[in-house]
Amino acid sequence: MLFRFAADALVLLHLAFILWVLFGGLMVLKWRPALLVHLPALAWGLAVEGLHLECPLTDWENRMRFAAGDAGYHGGFVEHYIWPLIYPAGLTPQIQWLLGAIVLLANLAIYGYVLGRRRRPTA
Secondary structure, three states, X not given: OHHHXXXXXXXXXXXXXHHHHHHHHHHHHHOHHXXXXXXHHHHHHHHXXXXXXXXXXXXXXXXXXXXXXXXXXXXXXXXXXXXXXXXXXXXXXXXXXHHHHHHHHHHXXXXXXXXXXXXXXXX
């Protein structure tokens, strides 16, 4: 049971990381030091999507599920509702590239805005 709980918690952490990669740049608008955490996360997220790397969180989760005696991702709230958000059906390498490009462009726009605001003289 402990391994199953840990695997479920890891899926939630995985989702939180994905949300941080997607929206962490918005936090930089209010709190600049957040970029020290967001930029490396963004780089990793883009590398995983663009280079089709396997995230270590996925491997850890699978190991914990195996240790718990689970054979897959069936049953339970986390598997039913959260997992499809992280790995939607029909996700192809082309779609991954498109998603990565959208994330990159959105964050470039946010960071461009942050840098532009930084350079403007204040009255």
